[in-house]
Amino acid sequence: MAPNVRPEFKAMFADMVKARRMLHAWPELGFNETRTSAYIAEELRKVPHLSVHTGLAKTGVVAIYRGRSESPVIAFRADIDGLPVHERPSAVRDESWVSKNPGVMHACGHDGHVVMLLFFAKLLPKLYPPESFAGTLVFVFQPAEEGGGGAKVMIDEGLLTIGGLKDIDAFYGIHLSSGVPLGLVSTKPGDLMAGIDEFEIDVQGVGGHGAMPHQTVDSILVATALVQQLHHIVSRNKDPMENGVLTVGKVNAGTAVNVIADTASISGSIRFFNPDVQKMMHDRIKTLCAGLSTAYACTITPKITELFPPTVNHEREAKLVLSSVAKVVGKEGALLMTKGIMGSEDFSFFLNVRPGAFFFLGAAVDPSKLSAYPHHSPIFEFNENALPLGSSIWLQLFEDLLVRPSTGLARDDGARL
Numbered sequence: 001m002a003p004n005v006r007p008e009f010k011a012m013f014a015d016m017v018k019a020r021r022m023l024h025a026w027p028e029l030g031f032n033e034t035r036t037s038a039y040i041a042e043e044l045r046k047v048p049h050l051s052v053h054t055g056l057a058k059t060g061v062v063a064i065y066r067g068r069s070e071s072p073v074i075a076f077r078a079d080i081d082g083l084p085v086h087e088r089p090s091a092v093r094d095e096s097w098v099s100k101n102p103g104v105m106h107a108c109g110h111d112g113h114v115v116m117l118l119f120f121a122k123l124l125p126k127l128y129p130p131e132s133f134a135g136t137l138v139f140v141f142q143p144a145e146e147g148g149g150g151a152k153v154m155i156d157e158g159l160l161t162i163g164g165l166k167d168i169d170a171f172y173g174i175h176l177s178s179g180v181p182l183g184l185v186s187t188k189p190g191d192l193m194a195g196i197d198e199f200e201i202d203v204q205g206v207g208g209h210g211a212m213p214h215q216t217v218d219s220i221l222v223a224t225a226l227v228q229q230l231h232h233i234v235s236r237n238k239d240p241m242e243n244g245v246l247t248v249g250k251v252n253a254g255t256a257v258n259v260i261a262d263t264a265s266i267s268g269s270i271r272f273f274n275p276d277v278q279k280m281m282h283d284r285i286k287t288l289c290a291g292l293s294t295a296y297a298c299t300i301t302p303k304i305t306e307l308f309p310p311t312v313n314h315e316r317e318a319k320l321v322l323s324s325v326a327k328v329v330g331k332e333g334a335l336l337m338t339k340g341i342m343g344s345e346d347f348s349f350f351l352n353v354r355p356g357a358f359f360f361l362g363a364a365v366d367p368s369k370l371s372a373y374p375h376h377s378p379i380f381e382f383n384e385n386a387l388p389l390g391s392s393i394w395l396q397l398f399e400d401l402l403v404r405p406s407t408g409l410a411r412d413d414g415a416r417l
Contacts, residue, residue, distance in 0.1 A: 037061055108376060207262030
C-alpha cells in the first residue's frame, strides 16, 4: 500500500521542506548547535501547552506535553548536530541551501530528524488537546550524537526528571536511511547497532636525515607495521561467528621528503556487539603496541576511549514500533530485520537506562540508485517526502501509546505502553 501520510502533514509539506533546507544550510557540530537550538526552542514556545527547557547538555532542547495524567511518560528523540564534512553541490541540491558553514554538513539526516519531530510537536495540541490523552510526551532534541555522546550527557544532567517529571518510562527514536527505498521502516528486537570505541596510538621514534636511516628509529616504518598487525585482530583473533570491525581511519606522520619522522600517530575505531569481543580487541591493541615497541626499540602509547555501547532494542517496544508503523506504511513496509548493523548510535545510552526502541525510515532519493547519496559523504541526501511520513509515524506511535493504549503492549506492572 502507499504510505498513509496524514493530510495535516501533507498540508505542511512546503513549510517542512523550507525548515529542513534552512537547517541544512546552517549545520553545527556537537555541543555547538547554538543557532539550531535557538530555532527549535523558539518554534516550540509558539506551541500551546508545551513547557520548554533549554541548556541540558549545553544545546539540548526538551519540551514536555502533559495529558490528563502524568503516567506513562514517553520520550521521542531527534538528534540535531552535523558532521565535519565539506559539502559539495549535487544533482539534487543547489547552491542556495548547501552548507554555509565551511567544513560542516548535515551529512546524516539530522536536519530531517529535527523537522519530523518539530512539526509533529507543532500539530499535536491541535489534534489532541491535553484532556484527550493519558500520560506525558517528552520531545527530546539531542545535541552531539556524532561522537559526542550527547545522549549520555543529557541523562547525566537530569533528563529523566526534567521539568518535575518523576521519570521517563520509554524512549523512541527514528533515523532516516538514504540507502533504503522511501517508506520502508525496519527494526528488530535485541542487537540493532554495534557499540563503538576509538583508539589513538602515538609512536615515538628517533628522527633524522633521510640519507642516514641507521641513525634513526623510523616512526613511519613502525606505524605501517602496526597498521598491518592491527588488521589481523579481526581476521585472526576474533571468533569468525562473532561480529567485529576494526578500522584505521587516520595516519599522520612526517614533515618533509628528506626527513625521517620521529613521531607518527594512528587513529581508528572498533565496533562490536559482544563485550567479550570488545575486551579482546582492547587487549590485542595494547599487546601489539607493547610487542612492536620492543621489536623496534621505540615508544608506542595506545589510548582507547569507550564511546557508545551497542544499541539494543527492548523486545516489547520494538514489536510495538513494527505494529504501529504498519498502520502508516502497510505490513509490507514494516520490516523485521534479521540481523543488526555495524553502524553505531548514542541512542544506546537511553536504551541502557530505560526501555525503548530505535528504528529506520527509508528515504532514498532514487529507488533505482540506493547507493547514490550515502551517509557521511559530501553529497549525502535524502528524499524530502520522508519528512511528512516521519511525522505521521510519530503521530501514529503517540496514538498507540497514549491515546489508544489498549492497542499498545502491557508493562509488567499492568500499565500500558
